[in-house]
Amino acid sequence: MDEIDEIVQEFLVESHENLDQLDRDLVALEREPDSRDLLGSIFRTIHTIKGTSGFLAFGKLEAVTHVGENLLARLRDGKMSMSPQTTDVLLAMVDTVRDLLSVIERSGTEGDLDVSSIVAQITDVLEGREPAPAPVAEAAPVAEAAPVVEQADPAVEHEDTTTRRTVADSSVRVDVELLDTLMRLVGELVLTRNQIVRQAGEAEDVEMIRSSQRLNLIATELQEGVMKTRMQPIDNLWSKFPRVVRDLGASCGKQVTLNQVGKETELDRSLLEAVKDPLTHLVRNAVDHGLESPEDRRVAGKPGEGTVTLRAYHQGGQVVVEVSDDGAGIDSDKIAAKALERGIRTQAQIAQMSPADILQLIFVPGFSTAAAVTNVSGRGVGMDVVRTNIEGIGGTIEVESVVGRGTTCRLRIPLTLAIVPALTVECAGDRYAIPQVSLLELVSLDADRASNAIEDLNGALVYRLRGALLPLVHLSDVLGVESDRSDGHVLIAVLQADGKRFGLVIDRVLSTEEIVVKPLGSQLKALGTYSGATILGDGRVALILDVQALARRVLNTDGVEQTDGDESDASAAVTEHLRMLVAGIGGERRVAIPLSSVTRLENLTESVVERIGNREVIQYRGGILPVVRLDNYLGSYSERESDELVVVVYSVGDRSAAIVVEEIVDIIDEETEFHGDVADHGVLGSTLVRDRIVEVLDVRAAILSADPSFYTASDRLDAQLQETM
């Protein structure tokens, strides 16, 4: 017995359903012989079967349906009218089709079923010959043809029933609405389960605990099972991309190979629907803007044919979908410049951002404009819309890019919308749920540690999380409520949104549980603080925090505060060059560097430092930067022994230098009194910042010490350095 391939399987399932419908339609037709709707519907069904059978080379099936279709066409067009006799032959035809289908299902071929008599009968009716001698009598043998065939091959029949159910029996089409109802009920069950498990945990009764554990297991399995019924492979969505990519490639004059990895990865159907547009957008972007023209690619030493790769996989309860291209990549400097030009971020903010963070700016509303398409290696049309869509379903999006190597957009999507794992926390006596998707870790600080570890960065609270500054936001401040925690103990939920991390200070951490997301009424959706509500184990309602919206709100207002919110852009620019970056250089000494020329702060490793002659340099974004070690230069002693380099990238014109400091301490507004009389080697003077003396660096002298020609023959030096490489 041949293995019936998938396409035939689908054809069989579909046809079986269609035939059932056909039977009903035909009977109904007898009562309403003039119904054009019914005739149209019957015609379409037979037409579909005919078309597919022709395609699959089932000649007999095609022959039968072909004459049937002719007859139906005439009936439909009113050239013939229904009579009991036509109904009979049509029913007989349906029987024959059914027989043929079951033979195909068993053996994969049409077998030796004879169809000529039914074809002849229909032809008779069609040609208006006198009523066939005894249509009913003739139809009967045809109907009996099936048993004959079955008897001819009893072994197969027997084997079938034992090995597998027939196609029509083994799958059921279910109304999506029914599935949604089931999903909702399972949601309720999960809630009730949570309640019972919680109550049983408090009870002493062993039996009760045992049954609650059993309920727990069953509910979990049921939940998984119901979720599975709604799962569809992502291939359903991807299958149209080869065409999209091909067409788009052709119209942009690019040759593109599309790779798809992880087609079978499954996703809730509602999510599949929701990611359709964003994903299409990303794929189009990758082809249109990501990949270079074949000529440019060859110049860059890449094969002329570009590659777009779609990759899907499960990771940590989420589905990750990546769209990568091996194109030109996105230059974070250009993005930064664009963000500055559009006023999305200030120079100071940009300086503090890593290149990876800067790339995420393409998702900021207002960044993606038509102008960005041409100026910024073409990426970014409607990326904010893509992000909004993805976040709307509780997902996240990030972009990674290596200039010259390509770009990857990575979507993280929850498996399902309805039930999400979450952390429940307390703030001001109220409970809130934070989806685990956004949660990175929890930090608990007792009163002693909290008073030291939480630092004040010019009004903004920060915590040093493994050396990196984590901005802190009090949930009670965000919500405008009064925190009831007064013992100094601090709990921080480290959250991630828009590729940025921040710490949300909460009163208490309660537990992690699976919560069922309930939509909020329209009045509350507009608040943009909560993504929904859920019912907790005790039956009370808890709000689900919308971490993305929260981040956008608090992190943006942070930025505004730093640039003195109320003032206009112009005055912000004026204060800009007065701002100083304060850095530690070891031995308790601190220096201030004017922030206006600081383009970036980087954490690099010692190993990136190379030598040209007796000068130290590092390669940085395709350029070579002279390195100034401030501790050496200013004669301080650095106790730091790690191989991590904290680098201040300082730029003048198109030249940059790397200033190595021990640590970045603060950014201050240089408004305090400047003492120029205690100038020392390499220092312009000193100033007081929060009761500490800070030396103001003579940047020019410092850089000249590392590269005497930095400010003069920059081009020549560059060329010279390139040669030395």
Next chain:
Amino acid sequence: MSTRLVTFTLDGRLYGVDVNAVQEVLRGQPQTRIPLAPDSVSGLINLRGQVLSAIELRAQLGLPDRAEDHEHMLVVVRVGGEPIALLVDSIGAVIDVDDAQFEQPPDTLAGPSRELLIGAYKLDDRLLLALDVDRAVAA
């Protein structure tokens, strides 16, 4: 033409909403407050697994706040297929009123209630104020 209204009181006055808009009436439920929400939305309640917003009708109608110790009642109405709970002082009877008893609100009626009241039914002993449910929950 007669209309059937579910009646309830707020600050000593009698209000009514069309019985067809009302899903059920229940005693006060524990509420979850919603920081940052408008004053009119007093919280969220759990109605057999559904999360409902509770609208403080006193706030909507510009009436003084309910005394702390006074237990409120809930009238659950359906607006646009979405159930919403209205917070009221107490529940009255279901009353059949006749269109002939109806009168538009007087021109002197000002303030927030002007928008929310369709008019008044003149009962024998008092006035029954007909509430426009759609507007009362919108705000």
